[in-house]
Amino acid sequence: MSAFLHTSLDVVEEKISAVGKSLGDQRELYLGLLYPTEDYKVYGYVTNSKVKFVIVVDSSNTSLRDNEIRSMFRKLHNSFTDVMCNPFHNPGDPIQSKAFDGIVSGMMVQTG
Amino acid sequence: MESLTLTDIEQKYYSDLFVYCDTDNTKKVASNGRVLDLFRAAQLPSEVVLQITELCGATRLGHFGRSQFYIALKLIAIAQSGLPLRVESLNSVKDLPLPRFVVGKNEAEARHAALYQDTDSQGLYPASATAVIPRPPGRGLQNKKGPPSSTALPPEPTSPVVSPHQSPPTSPHSWRKHKRQHSGGNADRQPVVAATGAVWTQFREPQAGPVPGEGMWPSHSPPPPGQESWVSFTADTPPSSALPAMHPSSVQESTTIRTVASAATTNEIQRQSSGYDDPWKITDEQRQYYINQFKTIQPDLTGFIPGSAAKEFFTKSKLPILELSHIWELSDFDKDGALTLDEFCAAFHLVVARKNGYDLPEKLPESLMPKLIDLDDSAEVSESTADVGYSGSPVEVTPNKSPSMPSLNQAWPEMNQSNEQWETFSERSSSSQTLTQFDSNIAPADPDTAIVHPVPIRMTPSKIHMQEMELKRTGSGETTSAFPLLIDCDGYSSSDSFTSDQEPITRQRSQSGTSPEALKVVAPPPPPPRPHPSHSRSSSLDMNRTFAATSAPGQPQPSTIAFPPAVPPRPLPTQAEVAPGGGAVLTTTSPQQIPQQPNFADFSQFQAFAASEQPSSLPEKSSEGAGPLRTVKSDGQADERSSATVNSAKGSSGPLAPPPKPVRRRLKSEDELRPEDEQHGPQKSNVIAAVLATQPSIPRSVGKDKKAIQASIRRNKETNTVLARLNSELQQQLKDLLEERISLEVQLEQLRPFSHL
Numbered sequence: 001m002s003a004f005l006h007t008s009l010d011v012v013e014e015k016i017s018a019v020g021k022s023l024g025d026q027r028e029l030y031l032g033l034l035y036p037t038e039d040y041k042v043y044g045y046v047t048n049s050k051v052k053f054v055i056v057v058d059s060s061n062t063s064l065r066d067n068e069i070r071s072m073f074r075k076l077h078n079s080f081t082d083v084m085c086n087p088f089h090n091p092g093d094p095i096q097s098k099a100f101d102g103i104v105s106g107m108m109v110q111t112g
Numbered sequence: 113m114e115s116l117t118l119t120d121i122e123q124k125y126y127s128d129l130f131v132y133c134d135t136d137n138t139k140k141v142a143s144n145g146r147v148l149d150l151f152r153a154a155q156l157p158s159e160v161v162l163q164i165t166e167l168c169g170a171t172r173l174g175h176f177g178r179s180q181f182y183i184a185l186k187l188i189a190i191a192q193s194g195l196p197l198r199v200e201s202l203n204s205v206k207d208l209p210l211p212r213f214v215v216g217k218n219e220a221e222a223r224h225a226a227l228y229q230d231t232d233s234q235g236l237y238p239a240s241a242t243a244v245i246p247r248p249p250g251r252g253l254q255n256k257k258g259p260p261s262s263t264a265l266p267p268e269p270t271s272p273v274v275s276p277h278q279s280p281p282t283s284p285h286s287w288r289k290h291k292r293q294h295s296g297g298n299a300d301r302q303p304v305v306a307a308t309g310a311v312w313t314q315f316r317e318p319q320a321g322p323v324p325g326e327g328m329w330p331s332h333s334p335p336p337p338g339q340e341s342w343v344s345f346t347a348d349t350p351p352s353s354a355l356p357a358m359h360p361s362s363v364q365e366s367t368t369i370r371t372v373a374s375a376a377t378t379n380e381i382q383r384q385s386s387g388y389d390d391p392w393k394i395t396d397e398q399r400q401y402y403i404n405q406f407k408t409i410q411p412d413l414t415g416f417i418p419g420s421a422a423k424e425f426f427t428k429s430k431l432p433i434l435e436l437s438h439i440w441e442l443s444d445f446d447k448d449g450a451l452t453l454d455e456f457c458a459a460f461h462l463v464v465a466r467k468n469g470y471d472l473p474e475k476l477p478e479s480l481m482p483k484l485i486d487l488d489d490s491a492e493v494s495e496s497t498a499d500v501g502y503s504g505s506p507v508e509v510t511p512n513k514s515p516s517m518p519s520l521n522q523a524w525p526e527m528n529q530s531n532e533q534w535e536t537f538s539e540r541s542s543s544s545q546t547l548t549q550f551d552s553n554i555a556p557a558d559p560d561t562a563i564v565h566p567v568p569i570r571m572t573p574s575k576i577h578m579q580e581m582e583l584k585r586t587g588s589g590e591t592t593s594a595f596p597l598l599i600d601c602d603g604y605s606s607s608d609s610f611t612s613d614q615e616p617i618t619r620q621r622s623q624s625g626t627s628p629e630a631l632k633v634v635a636p637p638p639p640p641p642r643p644h645p646s647h648s649r650s651s652s653l654d655m656n657r658t659f660a661a662t663s664a665p666g667q668p669q670p671s672t673i674a675f676p677p678a679v680p681p682r683p684l685p686t687q688a689e690v691a692p693g694g695g696a697v698l699t700t701t702s703p704q705q706i707p708q709q710p711n712f713a714d715f716s717q718f719q720a721f722a723a724s725e726q727p728s729s730l731p732e733k734s735s736e737g738a739g740p741l742r743t744v745k746s747d748g749q750a751d752e753r754s755s756a757t758v759n760s761a762k763g764s765s766g767p768l769a770p771p772p773k774p775v776r777r778r779l780k781s782e783d784e785l786r787p788e789d790e791q792h793g794p795q796k797s798n799v800i801a802a803v804l805a806t807q808p809s810i811p812r813s814v815g816k817d818k819k820a821i822q823a824s825i826r827r828n829k830e831t832n833t834v835l836a837r838l839n840s841e842l843q844q845q846l847k848d849l850l851e852e853r854i855s856l857e858v859q860l861e862q863l864r865p866f867s868h869l
Contacts, residue, residue: 085449087419088426088437096434098474099441 009052045073053077072107079103122189126182133181147181153213154188164188188213393479394461402457409456416450422459429463435472439463442476454481 045053053076055069083089083097095101133147151161168183190196394402403413409425410417417425419440426436443459444451451459458480466472 082441082447085419085444085447086437086440087423087449088433088440096437097441098438 009054043069043073045077047077047080051080053080075103075107122182122186126185129185130178130181150213151184151188154192155213156188156191160191161188164191394457398461398464399457402460403453405460406453406456413453416448416452417456419449419451422451422456426459426463429467431463431466435466436463438472439466442473443480445476445481 041057043055043057045055047053053073055072055076057069079097079100080095083095083100084091086097089095089097129150133150151164154161156164164184164187167187168180405425406413406417409421422440423436426439427433429436431439439459439462442462443455445455445458446452458476461480462472
């Protein structure tokens with residue numbers, strides 16, 4: 001599983017190198033990376049500060065619309081910035097914000 | 113067994129105690145020592161304890177199951193709070209504080225109690241603990257449970273417990289207290305405890321979230337730090353000390369506190385029930401404290417505290433970063449990375465609460481919402497106070513925040529005292545020191561940049577000049593030379609006293625110390641400029657220099673320059689005379705020169721110069737027939753006089769005395785001869801003489817103030833230029849006059865033969 005994550009990161013980097021993208025790819029569809037036994041889609045999102053968000057969605061769920069994924073990324077980005085605003089948070093540390101976790105889990109619950 | 117509904121806090125507390133008592137891990141507690149000790153620690157009469165055990169059904173079962181245990185604990189709390197022991201009261205009592213147990217095991221319990229105390233259990237544990245042993249008939253307890261008994265109980269247990277009591281209250285503060293002794297705090301705590309007790313009861317309702325008041329005491333929750341203090345408390349409470357200290361001092365403290373608090377809480381509860389029941393509300397005292405703290409960071413109450421500053425401030429509270437991060441999330445309402453006064457107050461309040469053992473809420477309590485700040489100025493204080501809280505107010509603050517207003521207010525002054533203690537340990541001082549150190553570190557950097565510029569400030573005029581010189585030198589890239597140059601410059605540039613020179617010198621040295629870098633940075637212009645000033649004086653007598661240098665880099669040069677020019681003019685008039693007038697003119701001029709020669713003898717060059725001037729002027733005067741000439745001469749005379757006066761003014765020193773005299777003489781003679789053109793010459797000569805007189809004096813004054821010399825040199829230069837111009841003009845006039853004279857004489861001679869006739 002982690003291997004896919006890493007490969008997805010590589011793809012994200014590949015897309016980042018494309019010039020003219022302010023926010024990077026808001027989404028990236030890995031339809032082609034469907035694992036034989038496990039369908040899943042990986043969505044990528046890059047912020048201005050080169051922070052990458054990756055969402056892995058199980059394809060067994062009803063496919064999420066692209067807009068939904070985008071809104072998820074937006075929420076993720078917002079809560080991420082809130083976490084970053086915390087002076088006690090050292091960038092690079094795993095995020096331990098309960099609010100952040102709550103939002104993320106809420107999103108996950110929403111999308112099933 | 114009746115069902116028992118426990119609050120979360122109670123649940124936790126009881127479960128902890130159960131675990132504590134469940135030494136056999138059998139999930140049921142026999143009437144073993146721990147349970148008995150626990151009940152004993154509740155400081156309830158044995159009758160009460162017996163009643164409790166009876167009520168909970170332990171007697172039936174022969175041991176304390178979990179439920180029985182819980183029931184017992186709750187009954188203990190009830191008993192401690194002075195309520196009648198009834199089974200029905202188990203679920204009906206709303207604001208029952210957590211049972212408190214004295215000492216030892218009670219500490220552990222107290223810790224839990226403190227944690228859970230937000231609302232209940234306060235009295236329970238101690239009551240139960242004490243009650244366990246005697247196991248009195250429950251009825252008797254009921255009577256006691258009445259308020260009077262409750263009050264009686266608390267005082268009793270509290271009296272021995274008082275000491276631990278005090279410590280317990282401190283235990284929440286124990287974090288802070290570790291640093292210092294609880295002893296002092298204890299006394300303060302008690303009222304606080306009482307207040308908190310009342311608060312706790314009130315907390316029952318709001319207790320869901322933060323239990324600030326209890327949290328304070330539960331602050332024992334940071335066990336390790338508290339342990340120390342708690343241990344000390346155990347010593348204070350020997351009887352209970354037998355019990356292992358689960359939450360050593362904290363429990364004891366909490367128990368004692370609770371016992372005290374229970375009494376107080378009852379009263380307070382009554383009061384508070386009428387008041388607000390928001391455990392997170394910030395009292396005015398707290399708010400003011402917060403505001404003050406805010407001011408220490410941000411003088412502008414409407415301004416923001418940047419995240420970094422807030423981080424530093426709150427880090428002083430020794431709270432875990434995670435908790436601080438959580439607090440920040442809660443308090444930074446607008447998510448801007450900075451804290452307004454309201455946000456700061458909220459954060460501070462939360463920190464205080466946390467330090468007192470209150471759990472942080474999941475979301476910001478309403479009373480801490482920033483909007484409150486807008487309404488109240490005090491809200492801003494919360495932030496500032498948060499920082500201060502570390503110093504000791506936190507604990508106090510939280511209790512203040514708790515519903516028990518009265519208790520908080522009482523506690524506030526106490527907390528203020530502890531605040532001082534807090535502040536002592538807070539890094540604020542260190543941070544301020546670091547801040548100040550920073551400032552001082554920044555300052556030195558300026559001189560470097562300043563040095564590069566010619567005007568490093570604080571300069572006296574001489575200094576500025578020096579700096580300018582220094583700049584020139586820096587251009588040369590010689591830093592070492594800068595020093596001597598600076599010194600020289602001072603001497604040259606300033607006409608002030610040497611003291612001022614010294615100051616600039618030292619300053620410049622310091623600057624140059626820092627400036628070496630700057631100097632190095634500057635491209636090294638040629639060193640030459642520097643030597644000039646130093647040599648300038650020595651070269652004053654260097655005639656070649658004076659001749660060679662038209663511009664006067666050195667001050668003495670003008671003086672030297674003046675000298676040579678003095679000589680040439682002399683031959684000019686003679687030559688001029690010779691050229692047009694031939695021998696007659698020469699003869700006329702020579703006799704004129706002759707009488708003046710004695711003057712030559714007195715003074716060397718300038719006399720000769722003056723003499724040369726005079727003969728030239730004389731012929732001019734003789735040919736006075738020309739009006740324009742006279743006017744010219746008069747002008748020249750005026751110029752000469754002005755220059756002469758200037759020169760005379762300059763020539764005042766001793767050596768200059770003789771020169772001025774002849775000059776003055778000449779002036780006088782000029783005055784006498786004023787109607788004649790001769791005055792023209794004498795004036796000029798006087799001027800020149802004066803100038804020359806002043807010049808020689810300059811070298812002699814080398815030892816004097818350099819600045820004065822430089823100034824005089826400048827003056828001399830000016831006069832030299834003026835005189836030079838004058839000289840040229842006069843010479844021209846002289847030539848014209850001589851020509852006219854010659855022509856007139858020729859006419860006269862031509863007319864003479866006729867006159868004879």
